[in-house]
Amino acid sequence: MSRADAGADTGSASGEKAKRESFTGTSVKRVEDHRILTGQAEYIHDITPEGCLHMALLRTTHPHARIESVDTSKAEDHPDCALVLTGEDLVEDYNPMPCGLEGFEEWSLATDKVRFVGEPVAAVVATDRYVAEDIVDLIRVEYDVLEPVVDSIEACDDEVVIHESVGTNVPDGECLEFGDPEGAFEDAAHVVEREYSWGRISGVPLETAGVVATYDPDHDEFDVDCNIQLHTLVDDTIYETLGYPPEKVRVNVPADIGGSFGTKIAIHRYCSLASMASQHLDGTPVKFVEDRVENLQGGDMHCTDRKYRVKLALDDDGTVLGLDTWFVDDFGAFPRYPVNQALKPLSVVSGAYDIRDVRYDYDLVLTNKTSQTAYRGFGVPPHLYALEMAMDEAARELDIDPTALRHKNLVQPDQMPYTIASHNVYDSGDYPEALDHIQDIVDEKEVCEGGLLDPAVVEAKREEGKYRGVSYTLLIEPGVSGSDWTDRQRSDREALKVRDRDEVAELPEHLRAEVRDDGTIQAWLAADSSGQGHQTIVAQLLADELEILPSDIDTGYLDSVTAPTVYGSAASRMAVMLSGAAKGLGEKLKGNLRQLGAQEWGIDVDDVVYRDGGVERVDSGDRFSLADLAAIDGGINDPKTRVSYDYQHPVTELPEFDEALRNKFPVYPTAAFAANAPIVEVDTQTGQVEILKFYSLRDCGTQLNPDIVEGQAHGGLAQGIGAALLEEFGYDESGQPQAVTFFDYLLPSVKNIPPLELHHTETPSPFTATGAKGTGEGGMIDGPAAIASSINAALEPLGIVADEIPATPDRLRRKVREAQE
Amino acid sequence: MSTDAPEQSERPTQEISLTLNGESITAEVEPRLKLSDFLRNHQHIRGVRVGCEHGVCGACTATLDGRNVKSCLVYAVQADGSEVETVESLADDGELHPIQEAFHEEHALQCGFCTSGFVMATRELLDEHPDPTDEEIRTGLADNICRCTGYHNIYDAVRRAADEMEGAGTEADD
Numbered sequence: 005m006s007r008a009d010a011g012a013d014t015g016s017a018s019g020e021k022a023k024r025e026s027f028t029g030t031s032v033k034r035v036e037d038h039r040i041l042t043g044q045a046e047y048i049h050d051i052t053p054e055g056c057l058h059m060a061l062l063r064t065t066h067p068h069a070r071i072e073s074v075d076t077s078k079a080e081d082h083p084d085c086a087l088v089l090t091g092e093d094l095v096e097d098y099n100p101m102p103c104g105l106e107g108f109e110e111w112s113l114a115t116d117k118v119r120f121v122g123e124p125v126a127a128v129v130a131t132d133r134y135v136a137e138d139i140v141d142l143i144r145v146e147y148d149v150l151e152p153v154v155d156s157i158e159a160c161d162d163e164v165v166i167h168e169s170v171g172t173n174v175p176d177g178e179c180l181e182f183g184d185p186e187g188a189f190e191d192a193a194h195v196v197e198r199e200y201s202w203g204r205i206s207g208v209p210l211e212t213a214g215v216v217a218t219y220d221p222d223h224d225e226f227d228v229d230c231n232i233q234l235h236t237l238v239d240d241t242i243y244e245t246l247g248y249p250p251e252k253v254r255v256n257v258p259a260d261i262g263g264s265f266g267t268k269i270a271i272h273r274y275c276s277l278a279s280m281a282s283q284h285l286d287g288t289p290v291k292f293v294e295d296r297v298e299n300l301q302g303g304d305m306h307c308t309d310r311k312y313r314v315k316l317a318l319d320d321d322g323t324v325l326g327l328d329t330w331f332v333d334d335f336g337a338f339p340r341y342p343v344n345q346a347l348k349p350l351s352v353v354s355g356a357y358d359i360r361d362v363r364y365d366y367d368l369v370l371t372n373k374t375s376q377t378a379y380r381g382f383g384v385p386p387h388l389y390a391l392e393m394a395m396d397e398a399a400r401e402l403d404i405d406p407t408a409l410r411h412k413n414l415v416q417p418d419q420m421p422y423t424i425a426s427h428n429v430y431d432s433g434d435y436p437e438a439l440d441h442i443q444d445i446v447d448e449k450e451v452c453e454g455g456l457l458d459p460a461v462v463e464a465k466r467e468e469g470k471y472r473g474v475s476y477t478l479l480i481e482p483g484v485s486g487s488d489w490t491d492r493q494r495s496d497r498e499a500l501k502v503r504d505r506d507e508v509a510e511l512p513e514h515l516r517a518e519v520r521d522d523g524t525i526q527a528w529l530a531a532d533s534s535g536q537g538h539q540t541i542v543a544q545l546l547a548d549e550l551e552i553l554p555s556d557i558d559t560g561y562l563d564s565v566t567a568p569t570v571y572g573s574a575a576s577r578m579a580v581m582l583s584g585a586a587k588g589l590g591e592k593l594k595g596n597l598r599q600l601g602a603q604e605w606g607i608d609v610d611d612v613v614y615r616d617g618g619v620e621r622v623d624s625g626d627r628f629s630l631a632d633l634a635a636i637d638g639g640i641n642d643p644k645t646r647v648s649y650d651y652q653h654p655v656t657e658l659p660e661f662d663e664a665l666r667n668k669f670p671v672y673p674t675a676a677f678a679a680n681a682p683i684v685e686v687d688t689q690t691g692q693v694e695i696l697k698f699y700s701l702r703d704c705g706t707q708l709n710p711d712i713v714e715g716q717a718h719g720g721l722a723q724g725i726g727a728a729l730l731e732e733f734g735y736d737e738s739g740q741p742q743a744v745t746f747f748d749y750l751l752p753s754v755k756n757i758p759p760l761e762l763h764h765t766e767t768p769s770p771f772t773a774t775g776a777k778g779t780g781e782g783g784m785i786d787g788p789a790a791i792a793s794s795i796n797a798a799l800e801p802l803g804i805v806a807d808e809i810p811a812t813p814d815r816l817r818r819k820v821r822e823a824q825e
Numbered sequence: 826m827s828t829d830a831p832e833q834s835e836r837p838t839q840e841i842s843l844t845l846n847g848e849s850i851t852a853e854v855e856p857r858l859k860l861s862d863f864l865r866n867h868q869h870i871r872g873v874r875v876g877c878e879h880g881v882c883g884a885c886t887a888t889l890d891g892r893n894v895k896s897c898l899v900y901a902v903q904a905d906g907s908e909v910e911t912v913e914s915l916a917d918d919g920e921l922h923p924i925q926e927a928f929h930e931e932h933a934l935q936c937g938f939c940t941s942g943f944v945m946a947t948r949e950l951l952d953e954h955p956d957p958t959d960e961e962i963r964t965g966l967a968d969n970i971c972r973c974t975g976y977h978n979i980y981d982a983v984r985r986a987a988d989e990m991e992g993a994g995t996e997a998d999d
Contacts, residue, residue, distance in 0.1 A: 033929060040937030041925040042916045043872025047938065050871045083834040132866075134857065135834075210876040210884055210938040210972050262874070262938030263972050296877040535936025535973050711932040718975030719935060746881035746970070754966045754976045783975075 027544035028583075028774070031711035032554055034540045036260070045260040048214035048231040049293050056216065057086050059281055059292040060136035062126040062143050063302050064118040067154070067372035067739025068166065069147035071114060071125065078142040079128060085139050087129040087284050089277070091115035098280060101245045101272060104343035105175050106494060108167060112245060112276045118147070119166055119337035120374050121741050122302015124273070129281045129290055152372040152739035156311060156334035159369045166337060166370050175339055176368040176493050180350070182425035183361035188326025192317030196398045202386035202809045203732035204309035204334065207379045207723070208751060209534070211262020212294040213271040213303065217278035219287045225252040226279045231261045233268040234572040235532050237487075237511075238341070239564040241272035246279055253279070255564035261534035265723070265784075266378030266574060267305045268534070270340055301744040306733050307379035308345065309334040312390040316398050317361075322409045324398070326361040327354055329390065333366065333383075336373040343368060344490045344670075345376075345383030350426040351482040351670035352384060355391050356435050356677065357413040362425040372739045380723060380784040382575065388479055389809060392789040396475070396796040397805055406797070407443065407476045411436060414478060421770065427664035430480065430675035431769045431777070433703060438765070439478045442679040442701045445763065446474060456683050456696050466801075469688045472696070473798030478679050479786035481704075482672030483778020485575035486655055487511045492668040500667050508665045511571045512650035513581035515589045516562070517546065519597075519645035521638075523617070523631030525550065525557045527589075530567035531578065536780065537712045538578060542586050544709065545774075549590020552617040552630070568650070576778025580674060583708055584773035585651035596644040601628050604636050654771045674769045674777035676704035678717075680790035682758070686798045691817030693729055693795060695758035700790075702782065703765045706775035710764070717762055717783050724787015726752045729810050841905040845870070846914040854901045860894075861885040863901035864911060872912035872941040876970070883969030886942040887911045893949045895968075912941035915948070923989040924948055924982075933982035935973035942969050947983050956987055 039045045076088040091113040100109045114125050126143050130136040153159045153166055159173040166173055189195060215230035228242060235255045243253035255275070261268070274292050281290040294303055310331045317326035333346050346366045353362055395413075399406035415422045417434040424430065450457040462472045488508045492500070514530040527542055543554035571577060594614040601619035602609040611622045618629040628636065637645040654673050655661040664671045681699040686692070698721065707713045730750040734742035743749035768775025792806040795816075799805075802823040808815050842851045845868060854863060859878070864870040864887065873896055876884035880898040887896045888910040915922035921929065924947050934940040943966065950957060950965030957965065962983050971979065 031932070034932065036937070037929040037934060038921070040934060040940055041912075041921060041928060041944065042919070043870070043911065043913045043941055045937055046871065047874070049875065050865075052866070134855070134862075208972065209936065210882055210970065211874070211936065212876075260937060262876075263936040265972075296879065537935070715932050715935055715974060715978065718977045719973045720975075722975035723972070745879050746877050747879070751970050751972060752975075753970055754963050754979070757976045760975075760977055 026548050027554055028548050028708055029706070031709055032540055032544045034537050035543055035554065036537060036539055040260065046258055047211055047260050047262055048216070048229060048258055049211065051216050051229055051258070052291060053216065053218070053289045056289040056291050057129045057131060057285065058133040058136050059127055059129050059278055059290050060133060060140050061124040061298070062128070062140045063122045063298065064114065064125050065121055066118055066147055066149055067121050067152040068150040069118050070150060071116060071118060072146035072148055074126060075144040076126065079139045082139045082142060084130045084135045085128065087281055088143070089113060089127040089281060089284070091125065094280065099245050099247050101276065102241050104339040104341050107170050107175070108338055110338045112273045120302060120372050121739065122298065122374060123337070127277050127281060129285065154371055154735055154737060154739045156309070156332050156369045156371055159371050160332065160367065166372060173370045174367050175370065176343060177366055178497065179363065179365040180426070181363050185326050185328055185361045185363040188361035189315070189317045189328065192325050193320045194318040194402060195315060196318065196394060196401050197313065197315040198394055198397050198807065200312040200314065200390045200393050200807045202308060202310045202312070202389060204306050205379065205727050205731045205733065206305050206307040206377070207263070207265030207267040208749065209263025209265060209267060212296060212299045213268060213274050214293040215275045215278045216289055216291045217275065217282045218289040219279065219283040221287045225254070227254050227256065228275050228279055229256045229258070230271065230275050231257060231268055232271050232275060233264040233266065233532060233534065234574055236530055236564045236567045236569050237572050238269055238272065242275045242279065245272065245276040251565050257532040257561055259539070259561060261532060264534040265380045266382065269574070270304045270377035273304060296746065297744050300749055301741050302374050304340065304375050305377045306336060306374045307376055308383055308386050310386045312386070314390050314394040316394050318398055318402060322402055322404045322412045324357060324359050324413045327359045328363040329387070330365040332369045334369055334371050334373065336371060336375040338375045339368060339370065340375045340377065342376050342378045342382065343493050345378065347492060348383045348670050349387030351428040351672040352388065352480045353426040354424055355388055356415055356478040356480055358415045358419065359413070360425050364426065373735055378574065380720065380781045384482065385727065385785050385788050388785065389789040389792055392477055392793050393796070393805060393807060396793055400800070410476070410478065411439060414439065421660060423660065427667065427669045428482065428672055429660045431673060431771050432767045433675060433677050434767070435478050435677065438677065438679040438701050438703065439476055442681045442699055443476050446681045446699055450683060465685065471686045471688060471798040471801070472683065473794055473800065474681050474683045475790065475793035475797040476679065476681050477790045477793050478677060479789055481576060481676040481678070481778065481782040481785045483576035483674035483676055484580045484654065484672060485577065486653060486665065486671035487571050488665060489668040489670055495668060503666045505662050505666050510653035510656055511569065512652045513585040514568050514570050514648065514650050515542070515585040516648040517589055517593060519630050519634045521631065521634050523629055523634060525552070527557055527559045528562045529559060530562045530570045531572040531582070532561060533573060536573065536578060537709065538573070538582060541582055541708055541712070545583055545586035546590050549587060550593065550617060551615065576780040578780065579704070579708055579776040579778055580654065580772045581651055583776050585649055587773050588651050589647060589649035592649050593647045596647055597633050600633055600637060600644045604628070651773070658771060673771045674705065676777040676779050676782055678702045678782055678786040680786055682791050682794045684791065684794040684798050686795060686816060688820045691813035691815070691820065693811060693816065695725065695791065697759045697761065699761050701763040701765065703767050704779035704782065705769045705772070705777035706766055707764070708774065708776055713779055714762060716779055718760065720781060720783020721760065721787045722752050722757055723784040725756060725791065727784065727810065728788040728791040729812070730756065732810050839902050841902055843904050843906065844908040846910055856900060856902050858901045859897055860887070860899040860901045860904050861896040864896060870911050870913060874938055874941060876938065881970065882939065883942040883946065884939050886945040886969065888945065893945055912944050915944065924951070924986040927982040927986035927989060931978045931982040931985055933974060933978040939969060939971045943971065943979060947986060950983065951987055951990060955991060957983065
């Protein structure tokens with residue numbers, strides 16, 4: 005047991021006996037666990053107020069159709085029916101939902117047209133969910149069925165346009181050039197140009213979306229309990245839809261949310277509908293819980309679905325001179341909030357490589373599919389996948405070892421901090437050393453007699469049609485997104501070129517705390533959590549600052565009205581932002597407490613120190629404990645034992661980021677990284693890929709809680725394995741979704757997970773308060789590219805490249821067949 | 826079902842009696858009510874979680890007459906006369922069961938939504954294989970999905986629980 009564990013277990017409230025070793029940096033066991041393990045945790049699905057009614061949705065089965073009529077009469081006649089709402093009802097009283105681009109009109113229930121299978125057309129509220137679903141079946145909708153737009157490349161031809169008022173299926177796109185890409189390609193000895201595709205995937209948390217909304221007719225305001233992610237940032241998607249000011253719509257999140265991974269940012273349709281229903285029912289609470297089929301089919305939660313064309317310009321010696329990427333991202337029926345995930349790859353545009361001349365070109369395309377939300381990595385995983393595939397193909401074309409080619413182009417440690425072509429800055433790290441290190445580990449353990457890559461074994465397996473291989477890749481996880489750049493696509497892009505640095509406004513992270521009468525601390529987060537252990541992290545950081553025990557600190561969550569607008573838990577932000585906020589909050593509280601002590605003793609504040617969970621007179625050694633200070637402070641209007649603190653985004657004081665900030669290019673001030681080496685075996689007879697072992701060397705700067713860091717890596721890599729090999733929201737040619745249950749959308753189970761060997765190094769970030777780097781998305785960002793590259797290494801003798809993700813058995817088998825023809 | 830409002834439509838119901846976590850209960854339920862919904866919405870058993878309602882994710886795992894079932898695939902009326910146990914039966918006065926303790930110690934949960942299902946699956950696994958091999962763990966947990974942890978720490982938790990419970994004999998499972 006570590007010292008910190010021993011300390012935490014003593015559980016003293018006074019704090020005076022606390023050990024002074026740091027809790028931060030140790031694996032303090034999570035404070036969230038007990039309530040979860042015993043079944044006491046209250047998730048949104050568990051919240052059902054007295055008298056609550058239940059909502060169910062009628063969803064269309066057509067990908068593209070005009071609504072001729074909606075007949076709700078039979079439904080309304082049902083004795084248990086409390087309310088039926090249609091799109092028409094909404095238009096009278098409310099607003100469309102905010103969209104990611106200007107010019108679109110998306111209502112919470114379809115009005116004129118349906119544009120994807122699963123789009124809600126009507127809502128029913130009844131005494132319970134079973135009955136509500138019975139009543140949904142009584143609604144009759146007449147449709148004029150239209151030709152669907154399914155393929156994202158064909159969609160660009162605009163033969164059938166999904167939004168007539170917009171007039172095109174390609175509502176956004178931009179071609180950005182950095183350096184002189186044209187010159188680089190002209191001068192190059194070699195140009196490698198290839199195409200890649202990344203399948204439609206998503207986070208698919210085990211807990212679906214849920215909401216309980218209550219309208220208060222006396223005050224004309226709403227209480228919305230829900231599991232939305234970023235509840236203080238995206239609450240506008242609810243209050244704007246309702247047509248109310250922010251302070252009239254109180255969005256509240258439970259302490260426990262059953263996973264999100266970005267996806268629940270976009271559940272506002274449900275929150276708005278339940279709120280409207282409660283308003284129509286004079287304040288009766290209305291609950292909606294999305295079921296799994298709804299979630300997979302039409303839950304507004306698919307994510308990146310891209311087709312890439314990548315060009316690399318290279319010298320004879322393998323130096324990459326230029327990079328040119330173009331892609332289409334199939335956003336589904338509406339360009340929702342995450343349109344800027346088409347831009348986030350600019351934060352790592354050249355990966356771990358030193359490439360100065362870059363063209364980055366994309367088209368955002370609409371089709372008759374479920375709209376996109378965010379998912380772990382936010383558009384970066386497909387970019388790094390496509391880039392690494394092109395590196396493998398360049399190595400083949402130039403007949404260079406792929407690892408040697410990568411090494412030749414890596415950013416060197418003496419270039420740190422390194423400003424990439426698209427103006428983001430990598431903070432720190434020794435990439436060549438990390439890549440060497442992981443290769444040494446695999447060489448020593450596996451490329452030897454008895455190892456998985458024992459040359460004799462590899463040869464014998466190949467005789468059986470089983471191809472083994474490994475690739476060594478170095479991949480970067482950009483962390484701590486700024487917020488200012490995220491509306492680039494809604495900005496005048498020409499005007500950005502002359503924008504002043506002073507116009508940039510970032511969002512801080514907010515924390516509050518008060519000293520309770522018994523001397524313990526109550527803290528509040530403004531950011532919601534969905535399994536990351538934020539309560540534990542805040543407790544351990546504050547315990548260190550205040551020299552008390554984590555068990556003396558409770559943490560709760562602020563609702564959207566009480567809290568200021570913060571960005572929240574996304575973009576690998578919280579390790580940096582929460583730790584910065586906790587440190588600042590602790591310092592501020594200590595300063596206040598010293599003042600309070602000085603006031604009470606009638607001495608100068610400089611003669612009072614903070615020590616061991618209390619303040620002390622320097623001259624006499626007299627002390628006030630935290631409980632004493634709470635008592636002294638009682639009744640004062642401006643209490644000193646109650647503080648809040650806003651940690652400013654680290655880039656605000658860093659001139660290195662001025663260029664990116666002014667131009668609204670993605671700003672991610674931490675660059676965590678991983679050197680990966682998954683050993684794969686491809687059965688060429690079946691097309692099945694087995695990962696025999698996954699080696700990974702990871703660095704996310706200073707680790708606040710190593711157990712939590714490792715847990716994030718494990719979970720991220722599992723999702724990376726799913727993305728690389730299993731998961732996909734397929735659609736058939738008529739626009740019908742093919743993955744609407746867990747029998748079709750294949751999540752990794754214990755059977756798909758290989759043995760993992762993780763190694764960690766710590767290169768602190770020079771840009772953050774604690775040296776921490778963001779680490780919430782890593783494995784999902786670096787897993788897929790690494791696995792696909794190892795498949796390439798395994799199938800190199802057959803000349804095959806994993807140019808389609810997921811690399812499913814049928815796809816690989818087809819390639820093998822073609823290669824052998 | 827959950828309300829006796831006078832305007833409610835007439836739907837057939839059936840009386841069921843069962844033992845839930847050691848307590849005898851009787852209830853009037855619709856035949857179409859899933860056991861998972863009966864436990865959650867009628868008996869306020871939160872530890873049974875609903876993740877898919879089609880028998881894949883295992884978050885709703887409960888024990889029915891000594892065997893684990895996915896309670897979303899069982900109707901409440903099928904549990905008539907049966908003994909049902911959920912994760913709520915494991916902790917003793919707030920004191921965690923060795924399996925729960927092992928999940929805590931090994932950081933084998935993140936969002937926690939799947940956790941009670943995994944704890945129940947582990948209980949059955951260790952019942953059958955008190956000292957399980959990796960292959961037995963893999964088979965024993967293959968019916969449950971976790972989207973957060975990547976399973977590694979769950980393996981470690983199962984091994985730790987097995988070690989802990991071996992010392993306490995089979996009683997530790999009670």
